[in-house]
Amino acid sequence: MKFHIQYEVWPLKGIFRIARGARTQAKIVSVRLEHNGFIGRGECVPYARYEEDCGSVIAQLEAVRVQVEAGINIEGCQSLLPAGAARNALDCALWDLKAKTLNQPVWALAGLPVPKPLVTAFTISLDTPQAMTQAALAAKGRPILKVKIGGEQDLDCVRAVAKARPDARLIVDANEGMQPDTLPGLLEEARSLNIDVVEQPFAASKDSRLGQVAAPIAICADESFHTSADIELLVQNYDAVNVKLDKTGGFTEALKSIREARAAGLRVMMGCMVGTSLVTAPAVLLAQLADWVDLDGPLLLDQDRDPGLVYDGSILHPPSRDMWG
Numbered sequence: 001m002k003f004h005i006q007y008e009v010w011p012l013k014g015i016f017r018i019a020r021g022a023r024t025q026a027k028i029v030s031v032r033l034e035h036n037g038f039i040g041r042g043e044c045v046p047y048a049r050y051e052e053d054c055g056s057v058i059a060q061l062e063a064v065r066v067q068v069e070a071g072i073n074i075e076g077c078q079s080l081l082p083a084g085a086a087r088n089a090l091d092c093a094l095w096d097l098k099a100k101t102l103n104q105p106v107w108a109l110a111g112l113p114v115p116k117p118l119v120t121a122f123t124i125s126l127d128t129p130q131a132m133t134q135a136a137l138a139a140k141g142r143p144i145l146k147v148k149i150g151g152e153q154d155l156d157c158v159r160a161v162a163k164a165r166p167d168a169r170l171i172v173d174a175n176e177g178m179q180p181d182t183l184p185g186l187l188e189e190a191r192s193l194n195i196d197v198v199e200q201p202f203a204a205s206k207d208s209r210l211g212q213v214a215a216p217i218a219i220c221a222d223e224s225f226h227t228s229a230d231i232e233l234l235v236q237n238y239d240a241v242n243v244k245l246d247k248t249g250g251f252t253e254a255l256k257s258i259r260e261a262r263a264a265g266l267r268v269m270m271g272c273m274v275g276t277s278l279v280t281a282p283a284v285l286l287a288q289l290a291d292w293v294d295l296d297g298p299l300l301l302d303q304d305r306d307p308g309l310v311y312d313g314s315i316l317h318p319p320s321r322d323m324w325g
Helices: 054-063 065-069 074-080 085-102 129-138 154-164 182-188 204-212 228-234 251-263 277-289
Strands: 002-018 021-035 038-044 122-124 144-148 169-173 195-199 218-221 240-243 267-270
Touching: 002 054, 002 065, 021 054, 021 085, 038 085, 038 277, 054 065, 054 085, 065 074, 074 085, 074 251, 085 251, 085 277, 122 129, 129 154, 144 154, 154 169, 154 182, 182 195, 218 267, 228 240, 228 251, 240 251, 251 267, 251 277, 267 277
Parallel strands: 122 144, 144 169, 169 195, 195 218, 218 240, 240 267
Antiparallel strands: 002 021, 021 038
């Protein structure tokens, strides 16, 4: 097995701003495995919120180079690295390699349904109500908008987007940045503002606050959720979980998390970090099992991989097998 690791920077179309800060680039680590003439690829987006950066992820991967090149398999990968971005890249590369070696698609190998086109949410970055109004109008035709909030004007921002796009359904995402007194007012207006779900209102350490709030719509855990091991605790305060490959540590654990979340009565959002089509492709297969799909990462890039995922507006098509899976 030959093991290649690469650091890459992909410029965004504009500023991507959430409660924790803003960025204009996607910094990623990609992995390529070569074995018996076949190539498997994976990608990850290290995230500072989880104490990761590209340097630390590359160091994790380099530390297991001997085991990987000796012929690690998907099962062995789960214990070789902890959940996180590094394992995601390696796990997805192993799935891609297995699919190409056996000449069978990943969805069939994983027991998933035949993938079909899906409608993805499109992100409106945190800004002033006026700027978010313009962004919402520019996203005309996109039926689901994810509205980033996390400041003093949260309600005004959501109202502005809803007024600009009364035809759109909204996902409101605070990224742990919502003020405690904002949530009741937001939930009170949720129906009139076409809000379907509120994502991670408070810091993960403050989840107990949610038990004091009567919510007419779903409250979804993002930063509070990492792997299937979290589900038993989260059912006390949440209605749904946002599954992301870079949190679960790959396709394998993400699939397990979705199945266990369903078994526990939780709904599922399939999300992503901002990266190329290579990091998003595996999530498209898993999104076939989700209630909400938030896989617009490649749409936020100035330029994507070629070949990449095909988007027809907000309709996301399954990945071609020559790209991944």
